[in-house]
Amino acid sequence: MGIELGARPSLPTCPQAGPAKGLCVQNPGSETILLLSGLPFTDIVMTASVHLHDGKVAAVHLVPKQEDYARFRSILVEKYGEPTETEIAEITAISGAKATSETAVWRGNAVSITTIERFQRIDESIVVFGHLALQLEAAARLEQAKRDAASKL
Known part of the structure; x- marks a missing residue:
């Protein structure tokens, strides 16, 4: 997609009028989460964001509809091979309906890819x-901030 994990993001700002012509950032002033437009996927509708830690790209989140999960997962398998870990869990929707949700992980030395079939909403992955x-590093900093806050109680 043109986003380098671990580096400072270097994406252009999206145009204020008209559609994005390629990958761009909607909110360039943010120091934590950058919202993206102009994704290269024309047949899978999704939202995307870049999560920053100390100004560097810690993660890229893509949120497609659950109905596109299998197709998106197959793209990852084609490119990276089978996941290194998989887990199937039963989840319960707010309505009480039950469904299964797969979590698949591809883990390398420096990078991981995690897919969750049903995330936050039953119809989103x-x-x-x-x-x-x-x-x-970000998780450790968050835990330290929690301990610091708890010690002030």
Whole structure:
């Protein structure tokens, strides 16, 4: 997609009028999450965001509809091979309906890809391309902030 994990993002700002002509950032001033437009997928509708840690790309989140999960997963299998980990879980929707949801992970030395078939909503999936070192650093910083806040109680 043209986004380098672990590096500072270098994407253009989206035009204020008219459709995006290629990948661009909708909110360039944000220091934590950049919303993307102009994704290269023409047949899969999704939202996308870049998550930053210390100004570097820690993760890219793609949120397609659940109905596109199998097709998106097959693209990943074609490109990266079978996932290194998979898990099937039963989930319960707010309405009480039950469904299964697959989580698949491709883990390398520096990068991981995680797909969750049903994420936050029963009709949405998520695909996360993550820079492992930056994600671990961000998680450690968050835990320290929680401990600091708890010690002030």
